[in-house]
Amino acid sequence: MIDDLNHWMMTEGRCSGDPLKVAAQYCAKLIEAGVPLWRANISQRFANPLLLAWGVVWTPDGTEIYEITHARMLTADYVGSGFEYIFDKQQPLHKSLRDLDPATEHLSYLEFAEAGGTDYYATLLDYGDRSQHGCTFTTRSTQGFSPQHLEMIEATKTGLAAALEPMTMRKSSKSLLRTYLGDGPSEAVWNGTIRRGERTTVSAVVMFSDLRGFTALSDSSSEDDVFDALDGYFDVVVQSVEERGGDVLKFMGDGILSIFPIQTPADQNLQCQNAALAANGVLIGLAALNERRFGAGKPPLDVGISINSGQVSYGNIGSPGRLDFTVLGGAVNLASRIEGLTKTIGHRVLATTIVAKASPEHFTACGSHHVRGIAEPIDIFNLVDPDRQNDKNSG
Structure with a gap:
């Protein structure tokens, strides 16, 4: 035997x-x-x-x-x-x-x-x-x-x-x-479909989130406190994105790039709504995290989030002996630049017209604004206050 x-x-x-x-x-x-x-x-x-x-x-x-x-x-x-x-x-x-x-x-x-x-x-x-x-x-x-x-x-x-x-x-x-690398890219790399110089292009809703005041936090806090803050912030964002079916593609310092893939045209509205709900979830999760930080005598964290929709390309770039996974595309660039407006417009979550139209219950117009790299001002929309959204959902 x-x-x-x-x-x-x-x-x-x-x-x-x-x-x-x-x-x-x-x-x-x-x-x-x-x-x-x-x-x-x-x-x-x-x-x-x-x-x-x-x-x-x-x-x-x-x-x-x-x-x-x-x-x-x-x-x-x-x-x-x-x-x-x-x-x-x-x-x-x-x-x-x-x-x-x-x-x-x-x-x-x-x-x-x-x-x-x-x-x-x-x-x-x-x-x-x-x-x-x-x-x-x-x-x-x-x-x-x-x-x-x-x-x-x-x-x-x-x-x-x-x-x-x-x-x-x-x-x-x-x-x-x-x-x-996240779910989609890791599967592609495992299957050998993303080699050096190759890329995969997909339609997706792009969500870019950035921790506000990170430089000041780094200058005024110990390394342990900085890493603790980053881990808490990353936990909140990743959990919220994945709960809504999104994929976290890349961490860039204190920035996080996530996508909600659009497999068919019918997915457009659904994934815009999922991204909006994920952003809302980040704000709610961050509020809970800040309560714990306050109890521990630590300063609160804040975030800026932008949502856009379009084509993104990801792949491996670098030398023959050393590769880096990166994500490129106009939709990514625009999302990154719109996130920068969260500091001046006064809203923590901003979105483009294509996202707001697909998810009108989650956004309200906040005017036209100049975006770096674009000649004409574009319409920007802000996420409805989380408390108001909760009131709608409970009603």
Whole structure:
């Protein structure tokens, strides 16, 4: 059985690209061999500044994938757990779940025991790049795991690692690209469609946001306070954009360029409305952030946002050995210049005519204004006050 399972993992399992299938097959074959599995958790570490790990949890009722952020490493979920033990001690952990002391045992052991678990085993998976990952196994058998059961788990780890390692590498690479490039561009780069000098042109609603007073904040605050302010501001903008189906393409200092792609002409009005709602969400989120900052004795943050619609092109530029992802186009340039008007017009969110006409309930006219690089003044519209929008929505 061991040789057959390892062979399947190294051949069909490795080529399947499906971690759910691999985990289900692995656990099913162990059960066929007599290992009384009730639950298995196979955790894989990410190479990603935001995400720490992903994994697969198998039970007789089904199999599911999860992800873990770096912040969770500092919580009680990890500290004192079986995963912490095996990474820290560099050795497996075999632990009975009977007669546990609620005052001293990790919450996960108590939860497994409460659900009927009797025995627990955690062990390391070693990959070819010398990275280490972990897996845990729980049983409800009254006899627990025997030494023979644990020997079978250890003997089949090589096959399991062989099957999951390429999936982990691909998932890490894709998540890293998405972290820095956003959904659409990262997919294009992964597929090899954006090489040096190539570009992709799409119709989109463009939203450009800029943190006001950033230079003064940088001059008057410590580096820790500046990074804390940027992280809070970025969190607010990215969350609001992504909640409305937008894609954050690029961070430019304290500026953020986002798009809401227009796949068909029928999407124009919808994406203009989504951009307006995203901008509104930024203002609401920033107000909540400033309340927390006020409580911590920190100065409030303010933002300028512009929304335009048109064609944008993105791609990789640079030398043969060093590339940078960039976004270009008239729609982007105009959005950037209109954002600069937020300082003089007195409204934090401004939009062009094409956006305001597609989303009239969200904007009101605020006159014609000169924009750098354009000979004639253009009509500018400002976002309706968030409180008034909330009143409309609640009515």
